[in-house]
Amino acid sequence: MTRHLFLLALLAAVAAPSRAATPLDKVIRLSLAESYVTAILLNGGDAVRFGFWDFDPNNFIGLEDENLGSLEAQQLRQRLSTLSIPYTWSTPLGEDSNTLVLGVKAAYLGQRQETQIVSSDMSTVDAIDSSITTLTLGGEVRHRLNGYVGLAAGLNLNWQRYRNRTDFNTPESQALAPLFDGLITNYSANAWQAxxxxxxxxxxxxxxxxxxxxxxxxxxxxxxxxTGETAHDVQPEAWYWSNSARWRHPYVTQILPGQNVWLQASRYDLGGDLDGPLGNHYYYEAGVGWLLDIRKMNIPFVDNVGIGINLNYGSALRGGTLVLLFNEE
Incomplete structure (x- = not known):
């Protein structure tokens, strides 16, 4: 998620003797680093789930808990667009208790904002489109220690491309376009992450x-x-730790066999460049859904599909959403 701190950048640029000054560099570098690591987190699949209809749970249960949902968070979710296309392949490795899993993934995270970068008497707004495209190659070794414990370790290599396209549509913002273009707006930057x-x-x-x-x-x-600008020389670094409980219970009906009830609750702790973008250094996710096992239909790469409700508590993306479930474990 990209934070466009235009006013802070403007103040830094005015106060500095040149546009490559250290205060402005820090603003741009922090925003760019946060964008790269946030894209990996949000495209991971489980960390924050995005659905096809967002809502504020407070409106349905009669609470006023800002950590559970708000209009601002709902609008932020609606400005984001995500797409992730993963493919994994697994094979036994040595003993029966070891498995090698290889995977590739193409992912996209975009955000569109329509706002006035600089206050104007005109009703026209500026349009800011930012996105991160990520290509991932990864591997993981899984070991079943015994009937109760499984261990896994892996490595993903990510190539990422950040892209910003901004339309300055008011006279006030157009006057600043020469200062921002190529540095804060209307540029792209490549990165790799392990x-x-x-x-x-x-x-x-x-x-x-x-x-x-x-x-x-x-x-x-x-x-x-x-990179063509020193302000775009970034070394993103972050970590996150998730602890989850996942329950999946099969049930059978005469109409549709192979159905499952799916429940999950998680806590995510964040650090490094992930400490700021989501508005908190930790948050909670919980979801419930209905799954249908369709492996007998022999649809390539699809084991199950379903529909569910997901809740996020404590982050900038707090709130509820209806989600489509796909290949849930």
Whole structure:
């Protein structure tokens, strides 16, 4: 998620002797670093779920809890667009208790804002489009320690491209366009990031347990390359730690066999360049859904589909959303 701190950047530029001055560099570098690491977090699939209809849970349960939902958070969700296309391949590795999983993914995170960068008497607004495209190649080794505990360690390599396109539509903002263009607006920057991760899973009740407790730690570090501005020389670094409980219970009806009830609750702790973009250094996610196993239909790359409700508590993306579920474990 990109933060466009135009006014702060303007003050820094005016106070500095040149446009490459250190105060302005810090503003741009922080925003760019946050954009890269946030894109990896939000495109991960579980960290924050996006759906096809967003709502404020307070309106349905009679509460006024700002951490549960707000109009501002709902509008922010609606400005974001995400797309993730993953593919994984697995094979036994040595002993039966080891599995090698290889994966590739193409992902996109975009945000569109229509606002006045500089206050104007005109009703016209400026349009700011920013996006991160991510291509990922990764591998993971999974080891089943026993019937109750599974361990995993892996590494993802990410290539990312940040792109900003801004239309200055008021006389006041157009006067500032020469100062911003190529530095804060209307530019692109490439980066790579390495993302090692480890995970432990406890199968409550044994190998075929319906309840799983999962703890996963991710670390991200990288840098931009082929940049034309010193302000775009960034080394993003962040980490996040998730602790989750996941329950999946099968039930059968005469109409549609192979159905499952799916529940998940998670806490995410954030650090480094992830400490600011989501408005908090931790937040909670919870969801409930209905899954239909369609493996017998032999649809390539699809094991199950479903629909559910997801809640986010405590982050800038707090609130509820209706989600489509796909290949849930």
């Amino acid at each position: 993302e090692p991760h480890v995970r432990a899973t406890w199968f409550v009740g044994g190998r075929d347990a319906e309840l799983k407790l999962i703890s996963s730690l991710h670390y991200m570090h990288g840098r931009t390359f082929d």
